[in-house]
Amino acid sequence: MAKNNTYTAEDITVLEGLEPVRKRPGMYIGSTDDRGLHHLVTEIFDNSLDEAIGGHAKHIYLSLNQNGSVTVSDDGRGIPVDMHPSGVSALEIAMTKLHAGGKFKKTAYQASGGLHGVGASAVNALSNNMTVVVTRGSKYYVQSYKRGNPDFKVKEIDSKTVKTYIPDFHKHLLKTKSGNLTTFSPDPTIFKTNTKFSFKRIKNQLRERAYLVAGVYIHLLQEKTGRKSNFYFESGIKSLLSHHNKSKKPLHEIIHIKGNADTPDYPIGVEVVMQYTDTYQEALISFANTINTYDGGTHLTGFRMALTRIIKDYAIKNNLIDEKSSKKLDNFTSDDMKEGLTAVVWIKMTSSEIQFESQTKTKLNNPEVQSAVYQTVRDQLEEYLEEHPNAGKIIVAKILLAAKARLAAKAAREAVVRKGILDGLTLPGKLADCQSKDPKLSEIYIVEGDSAGGCFSADTKIALADGRNISFKKLVTEQSQGKSHFCYTIRKNGQVGIEKFINARLTKKNTKVVRVYLDNKEVITCTPDHKFMLRNGNYKQAKNLTTKDSLMPLYKKMSSKAEKGITIEGYEMVWNPKSNSWLFTHILADWYNRWKKNYTLKSGDHCHHKDFNKLNNNPINLIRMPQVKHLELHRQHIGKTLHTEDVKEKCRxxxxxxxxxxxxxxxxxxxxxxxxxxxxxxxxxxxxxxKNFMTQAWRDFYNNNESYRLKNKKQLNNAQKKYWNIKQNREAQSKRTEIYLQTHPEIKIQLSKIAKQQWQNEKLLSWRSEKTKEQWTPEFRKQRLHTLDKTYFKKTLNALKQIEKTNNGLNLEKYQQHRLETGDRSILRFDCFCSRFFEGNQEKAKEAVANYNHRIVKIEQVQKKADVYDAEVPSTHNFALASGIFVHNSAKQGRDRVTQAILPLGGKILNTERARLDKIVEFTELKDLIVALGIGIGETLNLENLRYHRVIIMCDADIDGHHIETLLLTFFFRHMREMVEKGHVYLAMPPLYKITHGKFEKYVYTEEDKDKTVNTLKEKHGSDTKINLQRYKGLGEMNPEQLWNTTMDPKTRTLKQITIEDLAKTDEIFNILMGADVPPRKKFIQSHAQIAELDV
The missing domain is CATH 1.10.287 (Helix Hairpins)
Structure with missing residues (x-):
């Protein structure tokens, strides 16, 4: 195109000022997030590109500067600087007035990307500062601005001064007779979340533009890193299509369509390249002049209409399909044409007539373009197919297969809908839904199978506080009828308690299970990943259990007055593993009610079972009332039952x-x-x-009565002085010490040797003396004694239980022999054990041994698969089975049941990059996901029906977890893209490490944060200080409380929102990663091996 050098101030037309831009920036650049930020670059760059399209420029330079600004320069004509008829320089008019520019006249640009004169002035309005340097006639002019307002009038500067405005990368401007340079910095008060530009994003954008403008050199520099990229293409959009299909298998050669369509006012240039590949997705790129119309528009509508018409007519005309078959397939549709199609549609028209929906220019609105594209594609594609029959047959075969798959998918979708209606089930059984019905407040976590927690067979029975042992299947039925259940649980302090047992449900169908055999002859059927509670309160998955593992037990019995200290008959008691003693179950229910503030101690001093069934210890069946009222209630009850007139007469x-x-x-x-x-x-x-009640009462009195405390302290002090003042008491203690050493001579010798060797070092003596003074505080002494007691108790009880198990009873002689053989001094003599922990009561000690734990006999794989069930236990997340052990419940507990839903996906997810829609709809896990989201799929997709506005993928931080993430993202990108584009899809970011040092505890989410935290701790406490690092590879390694605090609590969690910055680039990456060809995938992974995150 010949140069037009009559570009003057008279060509600038003014419509309005800049104030609206700063007030509503989204109307002009789309948004103020990353997309809007990078749109600033697009606007300035496209002005230079317009110069190249008009044949006025051969080089365009763009640099991301060290200080965060961007500079764009070209060797075009330069913006006019002469005086405008309005009395102001044309440069100032173009940069400070909205809708002022040189693209309103049909003679200015014939294929320009600029429009409405908004671009440069809008960027100026949204920039903290901007500087424009113009070269015209070998003279230099400059003007600077702050937030759209000029700092000074346009002025001419000399060749020395101009160098201060031009970065080294743009020095070419000093060698040209004309050109333009613009430097701007985004305003942080507008772009509040980010003002940093992405080199990768801009690089992809410039490469795309370079394909369109053949013969133009485009240069890019990131000043901070020194990274450079240069683009120059001669083949145009054919090269662009080849680039997108490089990792796909083409089915035929590229079809190239090019022509001009005349309209009454101006011609429209149409250029299309297209090619079908062996993939199942469409990759369609469209341009209006140099603008990438991401949302399509009339040019794409015209292309699709022509493609559908020509292919259908060609297929019938050449007997590739008859009209009867066509009707059976509901005719070829435009959706059938999409499968495997890669196409670039480019229209070129005068910039003064082009119409977009908004200044973001993502959708073309010109109605005349539709007919222009339709006419051009119809004529040339029909001719091409006649000349290339093999290509025609291949294309028709591909589309015919897609049509059949469409009908199969439609039938499958309808079958799913019909089944849901007939069964009364509109949501999958494994979905733990939230209570909220407001999609804006609701979110769903999609978790992989292992993260969802293990489950039990339908006939597995749960021990309930109402005195019953009932199966999961029965529980589901009762809960659907509105009945409440309470189970036994181990609280965080290790004490047995009662908690709600809710949301019992079928979670998985036809899944692998194992059988766990216990030493009490009970058998449990569950999934291999279900967690069993060990005696120390930790958890272990069923598949990893061994016969050496000690399980947390549930023991129950009925009270008897024949037992010492028992005053009521026939009430249920449960073994408390923390205190190794029996507790009444109704006392546990009473504790629960007071904890939940259902009532207080002031409500009365007696507990009453509402239904008069003393075995039904559900907290909702228990109330407190005064003693008098309670006894009167029972007298009335007895009067109605036992105290009938005939019974009274017999007693009298x-x-x-x-x-x-x-x-x-x-x-x-x-x-x-x-x-x-x-x-x-x-x-x-x-x-x-x-005792506990009276102890607490005494403490309350003691804490609130200062005179009593002083008196008590004095009495105790006098008593101990009096005791140790008696010679016999001192001698008795001395004698006990002497006897112990006489009966344990080996200990005396051993201790003597150690002491002599250790205390020969004078430095050690001095150091130890000082350290002892520092460490042996009263608090330390108390803690040390408590720790030792805990160790002695656990090791001794464990050893006694082992002797009981191997000898079919507690044999104390063999136990003593075991002690001597091991030489472990932390295993106490039985008499010492009884004296220290059970007040010398051997029967209580033996009872503690008997009730200590359960053990595994064996675990076997079950060949037949089974349906499995799960439930939820708030707060404690564990419950007791009727078989007498405690088990964990699922990861669904780390959630807010009001707004957060959980959908576990078991097994591997289908790779939807290589599957048609009919296969996707039939795949169980994806079908459950589609139903749960509620928006449908394919032609039935309707985003207005989305049940959750945050769809969160939460997987383990290992290879399998990342693979599942990629499979799900592929599915969403290919089949629910609108949901991604609207910002509804997120990735959960669980922590990588838990760092602890003493009482310090912190979760970190990156390697960088980990190193920073560790270095800070070492600087504070010394380089040799011990720091504990726990690496989380799976969500199952965290307990529900940790999962909530780190990953699911909206106040503390980190979510990564998935967005599509570059549709074509994203399509290419998914095709490489999930496609069938191994070499491109291997190359991609190797080149990105050191990158922690792929920004697609």
Missing amino acids: KLKQTQKFRTAMSKRMKQPKTRDILSKNAKAQWQDQDY
């Missing part, structure tokens, strides 16, 4: 007999009866609950 007659009266008289006079009355009073103090 019995008490009147001489035999009864004589017996009662003798009984009351007996010393034994008197002793019983006395013992009953004393027995009350053996009740641990009573």
Whole structure:
């Protein structure tokens, strides 16, 4: 195109000022996020590109400068600087007035990307500062601006001064007679989230533009890193199509269509290249002049209409399909044409007539373009197919297969819908849905199977607080009827308790299970990944359990007055593993109610079972009431049941007999009866609950009575002085020490040797002396004693249990022999163990041994698969099975049930890059996902029906987890792209490490953060300080509380929103990663091996 050098101030037309741009930037650049930020570069660069399209420029330079600014220069004509008829320089008009520019006249640019005169002035308005240097007639002119306002009038500068405005990368401007340079910095008050430009993003954008403008050199530099890229292409959009299909297998040669369509006012240039490949997705790129119209428009509509018409007519005309078959396939549709199609559609028209939806220029609106493209493609494609029959047959065969798949997918979708209606199930059973029905507040976590937690067979029974043992299947039925359930649980402090058992449900169908055999002859069927609670409170998956593992037990019994300290008959008691003692279950229910503030101690001093069933210890069946009222209630109840008139008459007659009266008289006079009355009073103090109550009452009195505290302290001090002042007491203690050393001579010798060797070092003596003074604080002494007691207790109890198991009973002689053989001094003598922890009561100690744990006998794989169930236990996340052990429940607990739903996906996800829609709809895991989201798929997709506005992928931080993430992202990109484009898809970011040092605890999410934290701790505490690093490879390694705090709590979590910056580039990456060809994938992975994240 010949140069037009009559570009003057008269060509600049003014419409309005810049104030609207700063008030509503989104109207002009689309948004103020990363996309809007980079749109600033597009606007300035496209002005230079327009000069190249007009034949006025051969070189365009763009640099990302060290200070965060961007500079664009070209060797075009330069913006006019002479005076405009309005009395201001044309340069100032173009840069400071909205809708002012040189593209309104049909003679200015014939294929320009600029429009409405908004571009440069809008960028100026949204920039913190901007400088424009113009070269015209070998003279230099400059003007600077701040947020759209000029700093000074346009002025001419000399060749020396101009160098201060031109970066080294743009020095070419000093050698040209004309040209333009623009430097701008984005305004941080507008772009509040980010003002840093992406080299990668801009590089892809410039490469794309270079394909369109053949013969133009485009140069890019990132000043900070020194990275450079240069682009120059001669083959135009054919090269662009070849670039996009480089990792695909083409089915025929590239079809190139090029022509001009005349309209009444101006011609429209149409150029199209297209090629079908063996993939199942469409890659369609469209341009209007140099603008990438990401949202399509009338030019794409015209292309699709022509393609559908020509292919259908060609197929029928050449007997590749008859009209009857065409009707059976519901005719070829435009969607059928999409499968495997890669095409570039480019229209060129006068910039003064081009119409877009907005200044972001993502969708073309000119109606005349539709007919122009339709006419050109129809004529030339029909001619091409006639001349290339082999290509025609291949294309028709590909589309015919797509049409059949469309019908199969439609049938499958309808079958899913029909099944849902008939079964009354509109949502998958494995979905743990949220309570909220507002999509804006709701979010769904998609987790891989292992992260969803293990499950049990339908007949597995749960021990309930109401006295029943019922199966999961029965629980599901009862909960659907509105019935509440409570289970036994181990609380965070290790104490047995009661908690709600909710959301029982079928989670997986026909899945692999194992059988776990216990030492009490119970058998449990569950998934291999289900976690069992060990005796120390940790968890272990079923598949990893061994016969050496000690499981947390559940023991229950009925109370009997025959036992010491028991005053009520026939009430359920449960073994408390923390205190190694029995607790009444109704006391646990009472604790739960007070914890949940259902009532307080002030409500009364008696607990009452509402249904008069003392075995139903559901907290909702328990209330507190005053003693008088409670006894009166029972008297009334007895009056209605036992105290009927006939029963009363029989009792009255019995008490009147001489035999009864004589017996009662003798009984009351007996010393034994008197002793019983006395013992009953004393027995009350053996009740641990009573002791706890009285202890707390004493503490309250003690803490609130200063005079009593002083008096008590004085009495205790005097008592100990008096005790140790007695010679016999001191001698008795000395004797006990002497006897111990006599019975353990080996210990005395051993300790003597160690002490002599250790304390010969004077420096050590001095150092140890000082350290002992520092460390042996009262708090340290107390903690040390507690730790030692805990160690002695656990090791001794474990050893006793092992002896009991191997000898079918507790053999104390063999236990003593075991102690001597091991030489472990932390395993206590049985008498010492009883004295230290059970007040010398051997029966209590033996009971603790008997109830210590359960063990695994064996684990076997089950060949037959089974449906499995799961439930939720708030707060504690564990529950007791009727078989007598405690188990974990699923990862669904780390969530807010009001707004957060969980959908576990078991097994591998289908690679949708290589699958048609009919196969996708039939794939169980993806079908569940489609139903859960509610928006449909394919032609039925409707984003308005989305049930959750945040769809969060949460997978393990290992290779399998990343693979599942990629498969899901591929599915969303290929089949629910609109959901991604609208910003509804996220990745959860679980922590990589947990760092602990003493009481310090921190979760870190990157290697950089880990190194920084570790270095900070070492600087503070010394380089030799011990720092614990826990690497999280799977979500299952975190307990529900950790999962909530780190990954699911909206206040503390980190989510990565998935966006599509460059549609074509994203399509290429997914095709490489998930396509069939191995070499491109291998090359891509090798070249990105050191990159932590792929920004696609």
